[in-house]
Amino acid sequence: MIEISEIKIQSVRDDFPILSRTIYGKPLVYFDNAATTQKPNAVIDAISNYYRNDNANVHRGVHYLSQYATGAFEEVRKRIADFIHAGTPNEIIFTRGATEAINLVAWSYCETFLHAGDEIIVSALDHHSNIVPWQAACERKGAQLKVIPVTPEGELDLEVLNSLLNSRTKMLAISHISNTLGTINPVADIVAMAHAKGVPVFIDGAQGLSHGPVNVQETDCDFYAFSAHKMYGPMGIGGLYGKTVWLEKMQPYQLGGEMIDKVTFAKTTFNEIPYKFEAGTPNVADVMGFGAAISYLETIGWDFIITRENDLLQYATARLSEIEGIKIIGTSPQKAAIISFLIEGIHFFDAGTILDHMGIAVRTGNHCTQPLMEVLGISGTLRASMAFYNTRQEIDKLVDGIHRVKTLFA
Amino acid sequence: MTINETVDQIIKEFNLFDDWMDKYNYLIEMGRSVPLIDETQKTDSNLIVGCQSRVWLSSEYKDGIIYFTADSDAVITKGIAYLLIRVFSGHTPTEIVGAETTFLDMIGLKEHLSPTRSNGLLSMVKQIKLYALAYQVKEKNS
Numbered sequence: 001m002i003e004i005s006e007i008k009i010q011s012v013r014d015d016f017p018i019l020s021r022t023i024y025g026k027p028l029v030y031f032d033n034a035a036t037t038q039k040p041n042a043v044i045d046a047i048s049n050y051y052r053n054d055n056a057n058v059h060r061g062v063h064y065l066s067q068y069a070t071g072a073f074e075e076v077r078k079r080i081a082d083f084i085h086a087g088t089p090n091e092i093i094f095t096r097g098a099t100e101a102i103n104l105v106a107w108s109y110c111e112t113f114l115h116a117g118d119e120i121i122v123s124a125l126d127h128h129s130n131i132v133p134w135q136a137a138c139e140r141k142g143a144q145l146k147v148i149p150v151t152p153e154g155e156l157d158l159e160v161l162n163s164l165l166n167s168r169t170k171m172l173a174i175s176h177i178s179n180t181l182g183t184i185n186p187v188a189d190i191v192a193m194a195h196a197k198g199v200p201v202f203i204d205g206a207q208g209l210s211h212g213p214v215n216v217q218e219t220d221c222d223f224y225a226f227s228a229h230k231m232y233g234p235m236g237i238g239g240l241y242g243k244t245v246w247l248e249k250m251q252p253y254q255l256g257g258e259m260i261d262k263v264t265f266a267k268t269t270f271n272e273i274p275y276k277f278e279a280g281t282p283n284v285a286d287v288m289g290f291g292a293a294i295s296y297l298e299t300i301g302w303d304f305i306i307t308r309e310n311d312l313l314q315y316a317t318a319r320l321s322e323i324e325g326i327k328i329i330g331t332s333p334q335k336a337a338i339i340s341f342l343i344e345g346i347h348f349f350d351a352g353t354i355l356d357h358m359g360i361a362v363r364t365g366n367h368c369t370q371p372l373m374e375v376l377g378i379s380g381t382l383r384a385s386m387a388f389y390n391t392r393q394e395i396d397k398l399v400d401g402i403h404r405v406k407t408l409f410a
Numbered sequence: 411m412t413i414n415e416t417v418d419q420i421i422k423e424f425n426l427f428d429d430w431m432d433k434y435n436y437l438i439e440m441g442r443s444v445p446l447i448d449e450t451q452k453t454d455s456n457l458i459v460g461c462q463s464r465v466w467l468s469s470e471y472k473d474g475i476i477y478f479t480a481d482s483d484a485v486i487t488k489g490i491a492y493l494l495i496r497v498f499s500g501h502t503p504t505e506i507v508g509a510e511t512t513f514l515d516m517i518g519l520k521e522h523l524s525p526t527r528s529n530g531l532l533s534m535v536k537q538i539k540l541y542a543l544a545y546q547v548k549e550k551n552s
């Protein structure tokens with residue numbers, strides 16, 4: 001465990017210009033990091049620098065700028081590959097984000113590998129983005145969707161999962177970290193379990209990549225999806241890791257642009273991976289921003305991030321638990337700094353509206369996890385999701401805010 | 411009172427408060443006096459979509475006048491529903507269809523009642539106007 005000084009925390013906060021703004025005249029307390037994290041200057045500058053100095057289309061020109069942009073673009077691909085320990089940069093496909101990465105695989109993989117009578121397993125813990133594309137693939141192919149249930153603590157029921165895996169199972173799609181409850185799923189164990197039955201595993205890492213190191217080769221997952229905007233990078237960019245063996249056998253998802261090899265009206269052949277899956281001009285500026293976000297995370301370091309987030313999680317859990325009538329939803333011992341909770345007798349919308357007025361940004365509602373809400377028998381929660389730049393003082397403000405909410409609605 | 415008179419009255423009431431907390435307190439109190447919808451009317455067809463909380467809104471047409479009732483599981487939403495009912499209930503379809511709805515901007519809760527908020531306010535206003543329009547058409551055809 002490393003000691004972290006107030007000065008260090010303040011200097012990290014200073015990297016994020018938005019953190020010093022006010023909301024309704026009060027300092028912003030940003031606890032909606034699971035929806036999107038804030039962006040450090042390094043990311044903002046990388047994007048504007050790209051447009052100011054380096055803008056050109058990639059993979060197309062012999063001219064200097066185009067070649068420079070292509071080099072920088074491919075360099076980020078390599079940095080992402082290194083960051084998650086992919087085998088080769090060719091296993092990294094740029095997408096708009098996790099949702100697009102999931103849709104890509106749910107279409108391209110299923111087009112080749114899913115047939116009538118087959119099964120796909122998803123979980124009741126997951127985000128709509130990691131349920132609906134698989135459900136649609138099953139409908140398209142006449143396959144069946146199976147669901148891993150969730151325990152009252154908010155963990156996946158692995159025994160049931162084991163019984164669901166069989167020779168008809170063509171994919172197991174789960175999340176790394178639950179955006180609603182914060183549960184960190186034991187992904188390596190789950191992959192081992194699935195592989196033992198010959199089932200490939202897709203991991204929705206939208207929440208996974210911002211809270212700790214990811215090693216896709218060690219985990220041995222077949223696919224891993226991520227969004228830059230949840231890891232201090234820009235919106236509109238993200239990616240998919242896929243094992244070469246799968247990517248090579250999959251159909252392209254969208255057609256046109258650099259993903260083409262040769263076009264005649266008789267037949268078109270497609271480029272190699274990863275380009276086969278990157279139709280059209282990519283979002284180069286945000287790829288630059290993504291690269292800057294990864295550099296930023298590397299500079300801050302996982303030690304710092306994990307130490308800070310654990311401290312915040314524990315402090316917030318303890319302080320919230322002191323309040324009468326608070327119920328924390330999701331009590332797995334393996335949790336990221338995401339806390340869903342309810343205040344007895346007070347609707348989450350009412351509480352969220354008042355907290356907002358105090359400058360405290362929490363998320364309310366079902367968090368795009370309606371099936372999970374149904375399992376838990378609730379219609380929504382308040383969710384405070386924290387990042388390394390949050391502070392204990394901000395948690396104190398949340399606690400004070402909840403007390404005011406309770407007085408107001410008593 | 412005409413629709414405009416009620417609106418002026420509400421604006422005056424809200425202007426008494428400088429503090430946002432007091433405004434909400436008042437809204438919460440009003441939520442408690444909303445003319446409650448009959449339990450049997452809490453049907454899916456009376457459910458307003460697009461809100462984080464559930465809101466039901468029902469209408470009744472008697473002697474050329476529309477009466478509204480509502481309920482919600484969130485208190486603030488109920489308060490908002492009450493404001494709308496105070497303004498629109500007890501008026502003719504023609505009056506309601508022609509009414510301005512910008513008054514919500516003026517009571518100082520604007521940032522909370524803007525279209526981007528998922529409080530269902532806009533959907534409620536739309537539903538109220540739709541009910542009025544439907545009764546107006548019915549009246550013309552009879």
Ligand SMILES: Cc1ncc(COP(=O)(O)O)c(C=O)c1O
Pocket residue numbers: 034035096097098099100127129130175177178179204206207227229368
């Ligand atoms: C677990 C999880 N999966 C998928 C997504 C979708 O991510 P995006 O909207 O960036 O595609 C989110 C974002 O809310 C998420 O939290």
